[in-house]
Amino acid sequence: MSFTTDQIYKWLEEVKDPEIPVLSLVDLGVITSVTIHNNAVEIEMTPTFVGCPALDIMQQEIKTALMARGIASVNVSVNFRQPWTSDRISEKGKKALKQFGLAPPQDAIFSDIDMLEHVPCPKCNGTDTELKNVFGPTLCRSIHYCNTCREAFEQFKPIH
């Protein structure tokens, strides 16, 4: 059987972030390279955080997904040569986060304070919001409160 790099990326879109089941690893931007040697595939990934949980699970799920497609050998290596930033999340990924009820990370044009103090609410898009806790249920998320909806929401924290 033969396959292309594009096909591998398509297949990898089925592998979701274990904590955010609507977001694929491809849209999260953690897959940094795909190399094909005959019937073996070499995947390189850069996780969102050093020590972010679920790295082992992600590696295993990548292997399982690709081997289910008939690829004989899948090797997943991790590198931190170029740190992951939240700018690597695709537009599709940001939409998925918002639908999931998580505010997508803000672009780097905002100052650090604005990024955390007036995060647009994923429900009403209003910016009358305030930071409640820099660390949410995981290191990757912060907790905010929307004064319009009168509800708390989480943001996938920007990292630049």
Ligand SMILES: [Zn+2]
């Ligand atoms: Zn709101």
